[in-house]
Amino acid sequence: PNSAWTACSRLSPYIAWGHISIRTIWQNVEARRLEVKGGNWKRSLQAFLVRLQWRCNYCQRFEMRCWMEHRNVCSAWEHLLQGKTYVFGDVALLNGTTDEERLAAWERGRTGYPMVDACMRCLLQTGWLNFRMRCMLISFAVYNLWLDWRSIAGHLARVFLDYEPGIHYPQLQMQAGTTGCDLRCYSVLRQAKDQDPKGDFVRKYVEELAAVPGSAALEPWKLPAGTKLREAAAGYPPRIVDEVKTAKASKATVSALQQWFQQHRGRPTE
Known part of the structure; x- marks a missing residue:
């Protein structure tokens, strides 16, 4: 980025x-x-x-x-949906949050994951973001927040300065995994360390972490309690979900779904 x-x-x-x-x-x-x-x-x-x-x-x-604007390519995903939430596993992993709360945190860049929030705030300010980071935002919304890709489609369409329906909806489904082909679950922490190792991008767009130096801005939850740095980041929200646990549950369920889809893909889904 x-x-x-x-x-x-x-x-x-x-x-x-x-x-x-x-x-x-x-x-x-x-x-x-x-x-x-x-x-x-x-x-x-x-x-x-x-x-x-x-x-x-x-x-x-x-x-x-x-029809891809409204329907999953792999229709089996519909069986996981409750409201705007894909139930990939134990809902306790969502820490008692509602789909509206998770969606709002994601849309505002207040998820507690600096790289995710920096990318969203960058979009809100500029209307543009590089492709990999766009994919990560979708992956986090679906695989970590368990949100239906259709619930995030409108927000992204509004903030993308280059919104094009023919790109938007196929890519949403591809990154969400609902095409039944590839599973694209990004580790947001790994992406942060690979793409912004010094934390420059995070500090630029997440003002609550502007005073946190170096790579420490990527993992503010590790800042020692009672220190000035921890106090400087006090306005930044805690992590809304556990990235590792939610991803593990969603990947296991989606992998099983994709195997089913590959076995039955000869059947029409349109």
């Missing part, structure tokens, strides 16, 4: 709002690619063109399967 601001093309909002066409971008990138003799830059340009192809592919697939 730190380097993506200059390492990505940042064209997605302009494409989504119709300010520039895919054809125009393609022709210009292709012309530049032919000028470059070789090396990493040429490969990067080719990879960018592939991404444009994928974008068109997703939009066309959604045009043909627009």
Whole structure:
């Protein structure tokens, strides 16, 4: 999330709002690619063109399967749903919270997990976030907060400056696992350590942790009690759920669901 601001093309909002066409971008990138003799830059340009192809592919697939906005591709997920909550295991793991409370904490960036909250607050402030962190937000909402992906779809659509239905709903289902194929459960703590090892991104967007130095900002619950640093982070909320326990329960249930889906995928789900 730190380097993506200059390492990505940042064209997605302009494409989504119709300010520039895919054809125009393609022709210009292709012309530049032919000028470059070789090396990493040429490969990067080719990879960018592939991404444009994928974008068109997703939009066309959604045009043909627009029911994906409302229905799970893998219908077996519906049997887990109670209200807006997927019951992946013992509901005691949700610490007595309601689906409305968990959804509100996630939407406001008040989950108690700094990387999750920094990403959401970044979205609220700027309307943009790199792809991996978007995936992590969805993964956390579904696999850790056990929320129905449909309950988070509207909020993300409102805060994404580059909202495109043909990308939005297929990706929501893919990251949630409801396509019945891949299981994408991100460890938010691991992502924090891999993507923001010094805590710069967290401190920038989570003001309650702005005074916590280095990697300590990634795990404020480990700050020694009674210290100035702990006092500085006093306004930051406690963890809403246990990341490890909720993920373990959800992954076990989803893995079983996916096995069922693979065995019965010949049956129509549309």
